[in-house]
Amino acid sequence: MTPLLTGIRVVDITSIVLGPFAGQVLADLGADVIKVxxxxxxxxRSVYPVSPDGMGAMFANNNRNKKSLALDLKSAAGKEVLRKLIASANVLLHNMRVDAITRLGFGFEAVKAINPRIIYCSAIGFGQDGPYRDRPAYDDVIQAASGLAMLPAHVGGTPAYVPSVVADKVASLYAVYGVLAAVAAQARGQIEAVDVEVPMFESLVGFLLNEHLAAATFSAEPKGAGYHRLFSPDRKPYRTSDGWVAALPYTGDQWRRLLAEIGRADIAAEPWFQDAGERSRRVAELYRVLGAAVLERSTADWLETFARLDIPYSKVNDLDDLLADPHLNAVGFFEPGALAEAGIARTLRQPVVFRGAPRAPDRSAVAVGADTDGVLAGLGYSGAEIAALKASGAVGGAGEGDDE
Incomplete structure (x- = not known):
């Protein structure tokens, strides 16, 4: 943990990945994130695979450094606890459909009435100003809606989902910067309460079309999207004589060095090659030449060659290869630190490093309601009141977490 957001309290009413991932980033930066x-x-918590004590890896990897407060938000007493918590918070983060959380009594206007300086972040499926606003949404649906699932068809395949919850994670990172921008603006006195809307659909479309808007950038007609270089069927990992390798010569000098290496300096001498725009338009031809040449040598030979020629390259890793990657191990990317005490063998540290900033031990994801007693005590509830809330079923948890 890098405690840069100490003093910022976040009420995290989210589940699965969209929302929890955003909350974990804020918690890793030192915010006091209370997961409701x-x-x-x-x-x-129950998504396979799970630990010996029953905690899902997905939950563990999206909820470290958070406190857990178990509430029945359908009960009047549970809602009252949440109102008191909101009054003490800087940020409320949720990923419920807007109408659902509004019916529950915690839409933006209701929350603003409780806390006039609340930063209210809705991580949702679709923006509320469009006709899709009420649709349910999960990652696969957004991959399809955004055009991402259709990209394989542009290179000879069929529509397919990226085997990662990419829409959830992209939108989560947008939510993080939305919250941080609001925190900064509020600290400078620019805003009071603010409703930060982060739709998955618009987030992934914006992410995808950064390069793929392409010719449509300049066309009045709704056509021309798609970055041609990325649609070349020869833009892919290259098969070597004994495996696979990736390389991306990009500049004219890089291509010249590589073409000389493989005995095709004649291509570099062609008039069209001298023009960067024409070279970009005909890049598929260059990829085909590279692919044919790579097949003639071993992976190790090519890795050495690309390093010698200063051309961007990599071996093609499978997921388990990453666990033993020398660079990732050198930077401590998977080191569990204090989480090892909770049985965590590997975790994923934040990739952003703040050199010169203080560090603090991480806290593993905890059992449901582990911090209920401490959070309620910090809100002013007495021991007897906490016991009564538990007896009524409005709150849950063993009270094993840290006190406020």
């Missing part, structure tokens, strides 16, 4: 869960815990 149903009494039985959120769904990701």
């Amino acid at each position: 869960e149903p009494l039985e815990g959120e769904l990701a």
Whole structure:
């Protein structure tokens, strides 16, 4: 943990990945993130694979450094606890459909009435100003809606989902910068309460079309999207004599060095090659030449060659290869640190490094309601009141977490 957001309290009413990932980034940056869960815990806790004590890896990897408060938000007493918590917070983060959280009594206007300086972040499926606003949404649906799932068809395949919850994670990072921008603006006195809307659909479309808007950038007609270089069927990892390798000569000098290496300096002498625009337009031809040449040598030979020629390259890793990657191990990317005490063998540290900033030990994701007693005590509830809330079923948890 890098405690840069110490003093910022975040009420995290989210589940699965969209929302929890954003909350974890804020928690890793030192925010006091209180995860509000149903009494039985959120769904990701039970998603396979699970630890010996039953905690899902998905939950563990998206909820470290958070506190857990178990509430029945359908009960009047549970809602009252949440109102008191909101009054003490800087940020509320949720990923419920807007109409659903509004019916629950915690839409933006209701929350603003509780806390006139709340930063209210809705991580949702679709923007509320469009006709899709009420649709349910999960990652696969957004991959399809955004055009991402259709990209393989442009290179000879069929529509397919990226085997990663990419829409959830991209939107989560947009939510993080939305919250941080609001925190900064509020600190400078520019805003009071603000409703930060982060739709998955628009987030992934914006992310995808950064390069793929392409010719449509300049066309009045709704056509021309698609960056031609990325649609070349020869833009892919290259098969070597004994495996696979990736390389991307990009500049004219890089291509010249590589073409000389493989005995095709004649291509570099062609008039069209001297023009960067024409070279970009005909890049598929260059990829085909490279692919044919790579097949003639071993992976190790090519890795050495690309390094010698100063051309961007990599071996093609499988997921398990990353766990033993020398660079990732050197930077401590998977080191569990204090989380090892909770049985975590590997975790994923934040890739952003703040050199010169203080560090603090991480806290593993905790059992559902582990911090209920401490959070409620910090809100002014007495021991007897906490016991009564538990007896009524409005709150849950063993009270094993840290006190406020």
